[in-house]
Amino acid sequence: MPAHVAYDCVVVGGGHAGSCAALSAAEYGCQRVLIIDKCPKDWSGGNGYFTAGAHRTVHDGLHDLLPIVNNVSPELASSIDMDPYTADQFTWDIMRLGESRSDPNLVKALVDGSRDAVRWLAEYVRVPFTFSFNRQAYEVNGRQKFWGGMVLSVQDGGKGLIAAHHKALERERIEVWYDSPAVELVMERGRVVGVLVERQGEVIQISAGAVILACGGFESSPELRRKHLGDSWIRARVRGTPYNTGDGISIASSIGAKLTGDWSGCHSTCWDVHAPINHGSRTLSNQFTKSGYPLGIMVNTSGLRFVDEGADFRNYTYAKYGRAILNEDDGAAWQVFDGKIIKWLREEEYGNDVAELVWAQSINELGDRMAEDGLKSKETFLKTVTSFNEAILTHHHENPHLEWNPSIKDNLSTQSTSTSLSPPKSNWALPIDCPPFLAVKVSCGITFTFGGLAIDPESGGVLSAKSGNNGETRVIEGLFCTGEMVGGLFYGNYPGGSGLTGGAVFGRKAGREAAKLNKVFRTP
Incomplete structure (x- = not known):
């Protein structure tokens, strides 16, 4: 040489x-x-x-991007709802998330x-x-509805x-x-x-x-x-x-x-607590992400919620919620879901082969299982779930016309004239009351500075x-x-x-x- x-x-x-x-x-x-x-x-x-x-780009809707993707048949295309994403929207998303x-x-x-x-x-x-059906779209009433301004993978x-x-x-x-x-x-x-x-x-x-x-x-x-x-x-x-x-x-x-x-x-996210510490996995790579939190709740090891899980679509909040987890005691948290939501979680992130899943048939049993792996107060956790469920029911009584829809900001929340949780859950709030119940322990994964x-x-x-x-x-x-x-x-x-x-x-x-x-x- x-x-x-x-x-x-x-x-x-x-x-x-x-x-x-x-x-x-x-x-x-x-x-x-x-x-x-x-x-x-x-x-x-x-x-x-x-x-x-994932690539975020300005586009003029479905017809604009169809020529460059390889996973959409004509039949599938007819069932897709994809709004244009303008330069003003893209600019606003960066500026608002960065506080200008x-x-x-x-x-x-x-x-x-x-x-x-x-x-x-x-x-x-x-x-x-490809179009990112598994990450950026939900099938609602037989239609694939893209959300969050980002459609390409x-x-x-x-x-x-x-x-x-x-x-x-x-x-x-x-x-x-x-x-x-x-x-x-x-x-x-x-x-x-x-x-x-x-x-x-x-x-x-x-x-x-x-x-x-x-x-x-x-x-x-x-x-x-x-x-x-x-x-x-x-x-x-x-x-x-x-x-x-x-x-x-x-x-x-x-x-x-x-x-x-x-x-x-920095860019950080909810990351599997069992992932390697000093490097990613060449095999599982992004599958250690645990991005289903907008559909459930996150509690710290004391059993308390600490973020608004429904503040915005997942791809506008995940880059800062890793930091939020890190700032909690032990730098860890639990994502909690019930039987109504589990089917909406992505298999590549929450499958048995990529995550340690804690299952239970009651919230009380779930608290016991979580306590075996770091939950410090089962009683606080149970109170958190109870108050969360009650706040949602109160909101529903005042807003019976609202329907749960993960592809839009549906305004189903924990806030009402008589009850206001802190932090709130501003969208996609459903009671955690249907077995089976699932908890997944997460930490902070840092992506780039x-x-x-x-x-x-x-x-x-x-x-x-x-x-x-x-x-x-x-x-x-x-x-x-x-x-x-x-x-x-x-x-x-x-x-x-x-x-x-x-x-x-x-x-x-x-x-x-x-x-x-x-x-x-x-x-x-």
Whole structure:
């Protein structure tokens, strides 16, 4: 292995975003594109591998997306209800969940580029998109009703997404080095001209017309989680790759890259308490998610409810409810359901082969079973269920016209003129009174962190922490960024499916601009 090699473009990180960047660079003219990844080949794919493949995009309704999915027959299509999802809705969802703190220019770039990015993934990368019936639709009165603004998934989830990328990288003859961490960016006259890489026991300098960082946040580093998120995050379970330890952020900041975004925030979710602690499962991947809580209740180990399970559709609340669980005693909670609801739970998350299910024929018996595995007060738990049921019945007497419907915000709640629970359950509230009863113990799973590098929304170029002569921010020439490393896009919470779409949108921009720059500063 020579100590010095040259490529047109080097991408650091081989997950979804990095693959998009590399493929875009090749599409726009780079002849020699290299992906370097510090993980072994057995862990390829980054966090994208562990997702459900959800992509949130602007669309004009069913007819707009039918041409790019592969799981809808004409007969099935006739039974689907799918409202358009506009740019204004997408923008509003990001801004409202982030309490208007998100960078509006980044949000606009993501939203405006979402539909074309999905088209590109389907046509150029050949991602096998599907409609997410099992995650984003309920069958109500014989019709499949999509909800929550997000409808697209991928055949075989994240595994299928990464498999499609690997085939595309092979078609485009893009080289991938595994077990090859980037250790330093190489600068000449104020621009990035390459990267130093540890490979096979030596340090290699790779010269490049452009370098694109796509190696994730710091969620897999307990030390950085403690530093930025707080002490309690030491006990969070890593949902995905164990290799996202903030390396890219570190080497970029060492050359003066601007840091931005929500450094105390992250994407987290309700995660099986029995899942591995420091990494995801390559086999079960996203199946450790436990997302049925809007249809039941969640109680902490003291037996008390602590969130509004029905505040919004699941894909607008799950990214913050992991934090809520972590902040409770023991960092654990129970999801509780009764016989009316169990059939609505997703088999891939609540099946006997992927979860430890606690069954009982009465709430009293369920409390006994939960007490065997950490419930501290059975009496408090029973009181919680009793008061919850009574509040629902009172609300029903005042609103007899309302009907339970999981595909809309049905307003079935615990709040009435005479009874108001704290926290409330604002939608989908049904009494827990029909055996059998089911409890599933959950914890906090951390997906990715929100703090990262500041980028130019149109190019993906990394901004310098130093302003230019006129006081304006300037780009570090030769350096680009995409994926979970981008800061300023999400704050506190985020709408599900936005992460993968963002990786594609900004990855395409970075690859395109890297190709343009390479033509100017072509490596020998």
